[in-house]
Structures are given as structure tokens and as C-alpha cells.
Amino acid sequence: MITEIRPYQPGDWDDICRIHDAARLQELRGAGLLEAYLDLAATYENEGLFDGEVWVAEADGRIAGFLAGGIEEGDGEITWLYVDPDLHRRGVGRALVEHFAARCDGSVELEVLAGNAARDFYEALGFTVEATTTGKLAGNEAFTATGHTLVRRRGAASD
Template identity: 70%
Template sequence: MTIVVRPYEASDWDDISRIHDAARWDELRGAGLVDAYLSLAETYENEGLFDDDVWVAELDRRVAGFLAGSADEITWAYVDPALYRRGVGRALVEHVLARATGPVELEVLEGNSARAFYEAVGFVWQSTTTGKLAGNESFRATGHTLVWRPASDAG
């Protein structure tokens, strides 16, 4: 089992769409927001998927997940549900954290089981807010901001 993380290429679109669309159901189900579902094709432009770096993880040469973000924030992270618990998400997050020079933040919906994963890789709770759901603003959601700090960052 080999996981390789590499930059997104336009030819990855079908794979990341399939992954997002399957995994998004799990994310929204945990938050009690399945009625808020939108496909990647319906939301990627409005939510700025390609505003930052996009990384793809391949498991045995098959696209298995993707992550988008900047030097200080993870904005998108999805793994193929058929490949959960195989190290794909960890490889993507560790790839980004290895490049971080300061704190990295992300938001996770209330009820999303991914929160436990992020805490296991070193993220800690910073705040909780309730407001419009990013990507489908007609719904209200509660989200938690988690932050990771490099060992050298005492702040």
C-alpha cells in the first residue's frame, strides 16, 4: 500500500468530484444537514476550491483523496469513503503540515467524525460558531475551528 501526495492536475477532476460527492454525504449526515448537500460541480467556484493549493493523494496509483488550502488554512479535505482508515487523510494533512511555518486552521462541522481524526494529528479546539453553512448559505450550521501549531511555535 503506497500513498503518494502530489499537486492536483486538471485530469483529476472526475476523481475528486466523485470523492467529494460521496464523502460530503458522510460529513453532512453527521451534522444533521443532508438537505444542504451540493455536489462539487455546484459549489467549487463559489467556495474557491482553486483559490489555494490543491493536493491529491493516490493510493496504489488510484486517486483516493484531496485537500486544498493555504500556508495557514485547510479549506477542503475529502477521502474516498471506500478508503477511509487507510492513511490517505493523514498523508494529505501531514503533507500540508510539513510545509507550514506557523499555525494552520480548519473548520469542521458539529457532528463530523473527522474532528477526532484532526485532534489525533495534533489539532486543538479554538472556537465554536453558528451561522450560515459555507457553500449552501440557506442552511444554518455549527462549526468548530481547530488549530495546529508547529512545535517551535509557542503562541
């Protein structure tokens, strides 16, 4: 299904907004934080979307998902990963994670909200929970949220 993973281009903005906004609603609904929803246009600068690398996945001629993150001293941190909800369970998220992980010499870390179904996805890719914390919700600090820090060590199996 994936035809290409490539660096973000400015012309991709409308597509990543569409994908983020639909998927973020599902993410927050699962975490019981739907009232904390803000769209990508309202949060991308404060949350540093473009502080690192941004990659998009194309499938069947359209943008199907995107990932943002950074690599420092070989270790990677995924800060954003969103897939078009209509394309869940078709390998888009897996392809993005594996593309990013292949660029890292060490571990890959990310955070996921408690209650987000994506935790099962990440664990199937070899991530394990390293910590659970409660604090301000990134992007909408007026809300408190609990999140899990997940880490995949280099060489971890990704079924």
C-alpha cells in the same frame, strides 16, 4: 498504501468530484444537514476550491483523496479535505494533512462541522478546538450550521 501526494492536475477533476460527493454526504449526514447537500460541481467556484494549493493523494494507482488550502505568512489553512469513504482509516487523510503541515512554518487551521466524525481524526493529529460558531453553511448558505475552528500549533504531536 499512499504512493504519491502531488499537485492537482485538470485530469483529476472527475476523481475529486467522486470523492467529494461521496464524502460530503457522510459529512452532512453526521451534522444533521443532509438536505443541504450540493455536489462539488455546484459549489467549487463559490467556495474557492482553487484559490490556493490543491493536492491529491494517490493510492494503489488511483486518487484516494484531496486537500486544498493556503499558506500566508507561514500559517496554513486547510479549506478542503476529502478522502474516498472506501479508503477511510488507511492513512490517506493523515498523509495529506502532514504533507500540507510540512509546508507551513506556523500553525495550521481548519473548520469542521459539529457532528462530523472527522473532528476525532483531527484531534488525533494534534488539532485543538479554538472556537465554535454558528452561521451560514459554506456552499449552501440557505442552511445554518455550527462549526468548530481547530488549530494545530507548530510542533504539536500527531500520534
